[in-house]
Amino acid sequence: PSYQASKDERNTTRARANMLREILNNNPHRNKFNSKELYDVLDLCLSCKGCKTECPSGVDVAKLKSEFLYQYYQTNRRPLRMYAITAFGKTQKLASHFSILYNYMVSSAILSSAIKKAIGFSLYRSLPKVHGTSWMKWLRKNIHQLNASLDQKKGEVVIFVDEFTNYNEAHIGIKTTLLLNELGYRIHIVKHTESGRAHLSKGFLKTARKLARHNVNLLKSAINHSIPLIGIEPSAILSFRDEYPDLLREKEKKEALSLAENVFTIEEFIASEFKQGKITADQFIDLEATIHYHGHCQQKAIVGTDPARTILQIPRNFTVKEIKSGCCGMAGSFGYEKEHFDLSMKIGELVLFPAVRNANMEDIISASGTSCRHHIKDGTGKIAVHPVEILYDALL
Numbered sequence: 372p373s374y375q376a377s378k379d380e381r382n383t384t385r386a387r388a389n390m391l392r393e394i395l396n397n398n399p400h401r402n403k404f405n406s407k408e409l410y411d412v413l414d415l416c417l418s419c420k421g422c423k424t425e426c427p428s429g430v431d432v433a434k435l436k437s438e439f440l441y442q443y444y445q446t447n448r449r450p451l452r453m454y455a456i457t458a459f460g461k462t463q464k465l466a467s468h469f470s471i472l473y474n475y476m477v478s479s480a481i482l483s484s485a486i487k488k489a490i491g492f493s494l495y496r497s498l499p500k501v502h503g504t505s506w507m508k509w510l511r512k513n514i515h516q517l518n519a520s521l522d523q524k525k526g527e528v529v530i531f532v533d534e535f536t537n538y539n540e541a542h543i544g545i546k547t548t549l550l551l552n553e554l555g556y557r558i559h560i561v562k563h564t565e566s567g568r569a570h571l572s573k574g575f576l577k578t579a580r581k582l583a584r585h586n587v588n589l590l591k592s593a594i595n596h597s598i599p600l601i602g603i604e605p606s607a608i609l610s611f612r613d614e615y616p617d618l619l620r621e622k623e624k625k626e627a628l629s630l631a632e633n634v635f636t637i638e639e640f641i642a643s644e645f646k647q648g649k650i651t652a653d654q655f656i657d658l659e660a661t662i663h664y665h666g667h668c669q670q671k672a673i674v675g676t677d678p679a680r681t682i683l684q685i686p687r688n689f690t691v692k693e694i695k696s697g698c699c700g701m702a703g704s705f706g707y708e709k710e711h712f713d714l715s716m717k718i719g720e721l722v723l724f725p726a727v728r729n730a731n732m733e734d735i736i737s738a739s740g741t742s743c744r745h746h747i748k749d750g751t752g753k754i755a756v757h758p759v760e761i762l763y764d765a766l767l
């Protein structure tokens with residue numbers, strides 16, 4: 372995506388891979404990764420994993436970038452912004468206790484500009500607000516009653532309460548819970564830790580490994596073929612499949628691989644249950660709707676968008692038009708960073724923003740990724756919703 376927006380050959384996957392090989396072979400420094408040139412070449416990689424599926428040899432530059440950043444910062448000093456980004460889960464947890472004050476601060480032009488300046492975020496980017504309650508708090512209060520209300524259960528799942536939905540978009544988590552309950556599924560919650568996605572993207576690999584180890588150890592006995600782990604934020608849940616096995620070694624790696632076999636995005640889970648006839652169109656309204664769907668880039672690289680398109684067409688008269696957009700340009704924290712903001716907007720303008728703007732007023736815009744939804748709002752002023760929100764609203 373950075374090449375498509377900039378048309379600069381240095382931003383191609385090929386150039387990044389060549390530069391990495393060249394510098395690792397010829398860098399005279401003890402730490403071969405200590406290269407500002409290599410840093411600059413990898414800086415505009417959005418870690419979207421588009422190359423993982425599109426490159427014939429399946430090169431995953433996002434993973435190489437994580438490793439590079441880890442090694443590079445063994446010798447160089449990390450900027451404050453990296454710590455702020457990886458502390459996102461903790462700061463949002465704290466903010467959720469003072470949601471009115473925090474939301475006032477991030478909405479106020481003066482206060483939010485001061486926060487963005489201090490962190491190194493673009494002044495043109497909006498900051499995410501926190502929900503009045505966390506999804507986990509809501510689950511603890513309501514889950515027993517919801518599970519007890521089921522006459523007959525169709526299945527059981529453990530839900531992954533990712534750090535983004537938990538504090539910033541708890542309403543989506545709540546709708547997911549109510550949707551699964553209405554469809555007849557018993558939901559379990561486990562006191563897991565955050566996914567480590569932010570740590571991976573910034574090269575904090577030791578912390579990412581600790582988080583992966585904690586989650587695998589905790590969930591390996593709770594998850595099996597009959598009780599899968601499902602998540603609604605693609606970048607978080609797919610860490611279990613695409614990142615954890617590479618972060619861990621030997622016995623733990625095997626456990627991570629075996630756990631990964633029963634980890635799914637919510638779209639994959641509902642699509643599979645629909646195909647088995649456990650979820651039917653009769654459970655949803657017959658009204659007509661057109662949905663313009665943008666898939667998250669890591670979801671596209673690892674799962675594809677078929678499951679999302681399938682579930683959005685369970686209601687009989689829903690039509691899905693997939694936006695052929697590649698990465699939206701936000702890529703987690705990338706589009707917040709002041710030096711990356713312009714490029715992130717340019718990438719958004721390639722396909723995604725025009726498609727959203729050209730949609731009819733009554734059409735629904737949908738995106739599975741929290742960053743994608745945020746970017747769509749900042750770039751077009753339109754609200755995009757998660758597919759589960761659409762299904763929940765379409766229940767009979």
Ligand code: SF4
Pocket residue numbers: 372373383384387415416417418419420421422423431432433
């Ligand atoms: S991860 Fe995305 S931005 Fe980075 S090299 Fe691969 S395709 Fe390009």
